[in-house]
Amino acid sequence: DAGVIQSPRHEVTEMGQEVTLRCKPISGHDYLFWYRQTMMRGLELLIYFNNNVPIDDSGMPEDRFSAKMPNASFSTLKIQPSEPRDSAVYFCASSLASTGWRAEAFFGQGTRLTVV
Amino acid sequence: QKEVEQNSGPLSVPEGAIASLNCTYSDRVSQSFFWYRQYSGKSPELIMSIYSNGDKEDGRFTAQLNKASQYVSLLIRDSQPSDSATYLCAVNIRGTNAGKSTFGDGTTLTVKP
Numbered sequence: 001d002a003g004v005i006q007s008p009r010h011e012v013t014e015m016g017q018e019v020t021l022r023c024k025p026i027s028g029h030d031y032l033f034w035y036r037q038t039m040m041r042g043l044e045l046l047i048y049f050n051n052n053v054p055i056d057d058s059g060m061p062e063d064r065f066s067a068k069m070p071n072a073s074f075s076t077l078k079i080q081p082s083e084p085r086d087s088a089v090y091f092c093a094s095s096l097a098s099t100g101w102r103a104e105a106f107f108g109q110g111t112r113l114t115v116v
Numbered sequence: 117q118k119e120v121e122q123n124s125g126p127l128s129v130p131e132g133a134i135a136s137l138n139c140t141y142s143d144r145v146s147q148s149f150f151w152y153r154q155y156s157g158k159s160p161e162l163i164m165s166i167y168s169n170g171d172k173e174d175g176r177f178t179a180q181l182n183k184a185s186q187y188v189s190l191l192i193r194d195s196q197p198s199d200s201a202t203y204l205c206a207v208n209i210r211g212t213n214a215g216k217s218t219f220g221d222g223t224t225l226t227v228k229p
Binding site for chain 2: 031033035042043045048055056091102103104105106107108109110
């Protein structure tokens, strides 16, 4: 299995532009998580899905952030409009619901976003 | 109080020494505990999981859990320079959010040759 695949790996954009981050979870995994990591705030959970349905989006910082999961093999995180404070590494992770509270998260390689 | 707290670090140990990483959690219904290792510029990867009180050993790594004290630790024996990384403690709880992990801020370990 190729693991969790994220694209792009790096994104540099100007303030005010729309940014879309993409994620393909591990086949068969039914939990998908979007995390943001910064030096100041560590690893923060933004939103997670179970069977393509958003379960908890309380970590989404503002209405400028939105996430979708149209099918079991694809998810997007969109920021519109982007701001310099959104600069961070964004990780997507997936896990298997059948393991329940023992579920281990498998992380993608991350997208390093820089907003100038 | 943060849900998951780790000793702030950074932690520096000489090669061959034992590195001790500590984590406390606030939610008493926490049931699963994980240690992830994250090399600089890379993504977190799982190295240990523990679900019951006591010790769990895997090679040079030992995870220790004490649910009464809400405390979990990771010991790395015979530390190697390749162990230099940030170690993240993560906690899962039972219930509807069972698959969700809450992470600590991490402890950065440096092993000096």
